[in-house]
Amino acid sequence: MSALLSLRNIWVEYGEKVVLENVSLDIEDRSFVSIIGPSGAGKSSLLRVVLGQEVPTRGKILLDDTPLPPECGPDRGVVFQRYSVFSHLSVRKNVMFGLECAQAPFTARLFGARRRAAQEEAEEMLHAVGLGDAMDLYPSEMSGGMQQRLAIAQALIKRPRILLLDEPFGALDPGIRADMHALITRLWHDYALTVIMVTHDINEAFSLGTRVLTLDKRRHDPHAPHRYGATAVYDLPLDRKEKPADLAADAAQSPGGNVDAATASSPSSITIDKDHNN
Amino acid sequence: MSALLSLRNIWVEYGEKVVLENVSLDIEDRSFVSIIGPSGAGKSSLLRVVLGQEVPTRGKILLDDTPLPPECGPDRGVVFQRYSVFSHLSVRKNVMFGLECAQAPFTARLFGARRRAAQEEAEEMLHAVGLGDAMDLYPSEMSGGMQQRLAIAQALIKRPRILLLDEPFGALDPGIRADMHALITRLWHDYALTVIMVTHDINEAFSLGTRVLTLDKRRHDPHAPHRYGATAVYDLPLDRKEKPADLAADAAQSPGGNVDAATASSPSSITIDKDHNN
Amino acid sequence: AMLVASCSSPKEEAAQPRSEFDIGWSIYAGWMPWPYAQQAGIVDKWAKKYDLKINFVQVNDYVESVNQYTAGKLDGVTVANMDALTIPAAGGKDTSAIIVGDYSNGNDGILLKGTDQLSAIKGRDVYLVELSVSHYLLARGLESVNMPLSDVNTINTSDADIAGTFSSPDISAVVAWNPQLSTMAEQPDANLVFSSADIPGEILDLLVVDTATLEANPNLGKALAGIWYETMGIIMEDSEQGQEARAAMAKLAGTTPELFEQQLSTTYLYGKPADAVAATTSPDLITTMTRVRDFSFAQGLFGQGARSADAVGMSFPGGKTLGDEQNITLRFDDTYMQMAADGAL
Amino acid sequence: MRWVNRKVGRTNAFIMGAIPIVLLMIVYLVLAGDRHAINPNDKILPLPSGMVAAMSDLVTQPDRLSGDYLFWSDTLSSLTRLFIGLGISTLSALLVGLVLGVLPPVRATFGPLVTGIAVIPPIALLPILFIAFGLGETAKVALIVIGIAPFMMRDIAAHIAALPREQIIKAQTLGASSWQVMIRVALPQAMPRLIQALRLSLGPAWVFLISAEAIAADSGLGYRIFLVRRYLSMDIIIPYVAWIALLAVAIDLLLTFSSRRMFPWAHGGDR
Amino acid sequence: MRWVNRKVGRTNAFIMGAIPIVLLMIVYLVLAGDRHAINPNDKILPLPSGMVAAMSDLVTQPDRLSGDYLFWSDTLSSLTRLFIGLGISTLSALLVGLVLGVLPPVRATFGPLVTGIAVIPPIALLPILFIAFGLGETAKVALIVIGIAPFMMRDIAAHIAALPREQIIKAQTLGASSWQVMIRVALPQAMPRLIQALRLSLGPAWVFLISAEAIAADSGLGYRIFLVRRYLSMDIIIPYVAWIALLAVAIDLLLTFSSRRMFPWAHGGDR
């Protein structure tokens, strides 16, 4: 198998409640996987498992064909659903943190020329996410969207092999969102990242991803809703270069449950967004 | 003036930083105001001022032509941008809280028949937001979108005169989002609410609102970005019954800054969403 | 506010006759007869005779017992002569010493490590309970070798902990009383260089009661004298009953009979009322109290108001007085001991 | 695996936790053995055999005079005082902390007073305290209460005052009055913290109990310790101290356990 | 306006805070006046004039023997001991708390020991302490440290262990090692809490200082209080206690202030 990351029969349970049921996936190196699915389906749980934050109750995960250690590391970057930045560091220092950890194992702080270099790199990234004016603020002084962008900058500066994004652009206005799309696409190309992104925006899922994965319950027991977990009900590889509009539309229509109700009623919005992105 | 809520020359400043600059608005009774604008423009700050959580540095706010007391009350409901529910109460009790406060001034708890009635009402609301299966969970056991829906149910059950929503549907998948749109529209009609909603989804802003307001900076000093604050740069009343598609498209194109870049590139998506909504 | 309010309640309204009284005691060889008497039923017997109720209340901390008496929470207390003068009497509380129970005859002493000469104490750090009879003993001891108090450096040490501290190697001089004294004397290199046996009759152990209460309730004095001398009769016997009584006292004091006998042997008990009357009426008592009050005044124990050693007045049997006659607050009263001697109780 | 991520199972945790304690005991035994080799009558570091001998009377023999088993009656008196003191402190901390935490005007008025009382070392007040409350149980309980209640009040008040402002706002938009905010929002969220504060106060509470018993008592663990301290009877003091530690650890565990049972929502991060 | 929402300005807060304190003083004066009307020599509730007279010697006159101004030399000795004790405790609390809080295996191994030490009342250990540390300044400082450091360690460790799991995860995805998590994530966030713990420990620290000075000392505020307790000199005890309270409040304010200055991010909710 040449897959970078393989999930084999993963189950995630919280006590009685089955959240993920028998999920098996292979994720290729340099792919951009979008994950969609109804709220509460287990998308964040899946990311947590891949991150190493949570250990699946059953099943195993292979990274480069070796079992993934049950801890997270700098090879996997993350942007959490609830923006989590270090509240005790200013914006600039939040972004520099990753650089400092890598370059100064002991002090975790840089000085002199190396500090200036790191600072410049951080500032460049902050400009890219539109926080050029907010370098010296503390997170508590920023709006929701600004914190979210800070979290993105923080994760991107490390250029991790695998980047896990949990609704990263949810709190952003369309203008900045478009900028971020461009930024992430560029970094993905330039640094050969593998990206797994959870989103609720189907346009976004299709326009950015090379593969769209729908997570939902296959079975539903109305008397014991926690009995069955979600799994990948639909897995659609897209060829970036020549993704046909109708295939995308098909894809959006097929998954069961809530998702299809919404997407079915606005098929053309996908077409439009495709335009917007190329 | 027959306006329900009047803002007169409101300024909001944090120390040196001007966030809102001279905002004046009249909001009619029973209107549905959508507020859009770039991240960090001051949308949440404006809601906080209307809510009474923050006192503007200058200007005054009139509710029914009397100055608004600088505190919040049950006449104004709110859903915050970062879902804030009571972490020590189960889902059902979170929603019942408002009913219990109103009906039992001293114990803030209901018993017997009244308790059952409140419980039923809460459960009905929870079913409406799709949390029928999660009544007994604590917020920490729920996904982001579920917490957001809980916050919405909690605010809606009180049927406040003025409902303030700060990106309420941001963390929801399209299917549930459509359900929520229907729910909010129904409640707005049935209970004669006045709604002020911040959103980043321009389709949503136009399809739900009777009036769309764009908040942005009019002036920008590149050397001192905090010098100037945002204000309502564009204020567009929509006639619900016969909102012409091209007017909406016009509106989206006119505001300055980032917003227009994004909306201009996807004009037709607005048209589509209008279809979806009626 | 509650704190302050509750201590203002016991005013000087004690002048009416009452039938219930609280007497405080703390653990010391010379005072152990009191709790023993209570346990053995002697207290009840005499109280019934005079139609009174007398409670003996143990206070673990000696100073606290005297403070409680001074504050009016107790009607009487067991106390040493010096503390009776400097705490209640100097505080304006009119106090009568109705029973002179014993004097310390070796129960207080100065211990030095590594020498048996008192004069070697010069320049050392001396650990003791400052401003107590130990301090007085130290002053008298130094006087006997012609040294002023300033030749040593005194360090205040709590009486409960002094035994523990002496085992630390950097401490070489202590002044203490029993039982701590004998505990420390067991240490191999400790020497007793001066003790209260060298100044017999100067450290007296008394039972004092509030003068106003006593005047209103003379029966209290009679009952207490009756209790004391009946108990003395038992415990000073060499019989099996006496031995048992002393063992019971040892238990009450938290020690073994052997150690307690040892402590009793350094306590001169006035077993017969006549002996106590003789000691109280002797002019030696006035000499002793003069020494004690001069020492106390020199140490500032009479407080800021006191301009001279005469500030606090004392009276003795036979109308003799010492100090300010307008402000007599400590009265040595032999009435009840005399009644006991006369068998008039 | 990085150390931050190493989870320790229950059994392992138990074994690992026991190691340093056992080591300390061994060190003690060696030292005590050394001292006894030099002076067989050494009182300062008694051997276990000596402690057992000294304690067995207190534990198993009724006192000749009172008929009580001294060790057990000491424990009973001390625990009674401790629990009354802790109970009063907890209750008043909850009431005062709640009011101070939720209502800024009350905080402004009484906050400085509580701070003032909290910083006055109660030991310095001992002379005043016994005069005010007499020699009965009241004074001992009062010392515990004065010693720990202001600390707990401040802690609870600070915790409540630090609740996210959004929660208070939210409750008000849902129609809650000040009173309702207090009992439905602040109170339940203060409860786990209250238990936490109680746990932290246990140590000081014992200190004050023992100090009070040292001065005026005729039974109690602290009384006994101070009584035999005059004779340097470490063979009684050390077992008593160990017993106190054991009781304290048991109470601590009980509190932790009940907090987890009663307020599961507050311990989500612990799983 | 609901009471929850009433903000109190600085000046008002000052005035309101002073009211109950002033009231208490008036009550005291009335009571003291009453007692003095009956017994002009009353020692228990001295009048201010008496306190001034008693204190003026200590404050302004050098002592005959040592030539020191007693009040000031007492203050100096006590503060020196206090600050050394607090310093050592704070430092060790930071180190131990950090390690215990961040590294679960270390917590499993040493957590029970720290809890055990924290719950043993140090007062009961006094004899052992003297033997170990002698009677000099070391023993006094050691009593303070033993008295408060375990509490602070537990508090810091608990605070760090309760940091959102996401933060630790996040730091690790950014490449931080255990050590880096400790110094860059846990340490800075523990600092405001450390100051808070220090504030809460001030009261107990004074308690232990005074206890230590009561046991063996030749100067210090606690020494003086326990010395004059022998003759119930409330005219000295009360001013000394008030002075201690004043010092403690001053330290408390200083700590609050510096925490706000140094860690503004931790006090965002306060504005």
Ligand SMILES: Nc1ncnc2c1ncn2[C@@H]1O[C@H](COP(=O)(O)OP(=O)(O)OP(=O)(O)O)[C@@H](O)[C@H]1O
């Ligand atoms: N406590 C504070 N101190 C200083 N500045 C603040 C504070 N709170 C908010 N701001 C600033 O106010 C501005 C507006 O914030 P606000 O949260 O109102 O933005 P917003 O329009 O809601 O943005 P978003 O869409 O990202 O939520 C931001 O630039 C932010 O930096």
Ligand SMILES: Nc1ncnc2c1ncn2[C@@H]1O[C@H](COP(=O)(O)OP(=O)(O)OP(=O)(O)O)[C@@H](O)[C@H]1O
């Ligand atoms: N700690 C927990 N205990 C119990 N159940 C939990 C816990 N955490 C998550 N769950 C459950 O797991 C399910 C999946 O949660 P998850 O956060 O993965 O959903 P999601 O797909 O990310 O949803 P959203 O789009 O709303 O963020 C939810 O139904 C939630 O109730």
Ligand SMILES: [Mg+2]
């Ligand atoms: Mg999620």
Ligand SMILES: [Mg+2]
């Ligand atoms: Mg916002």
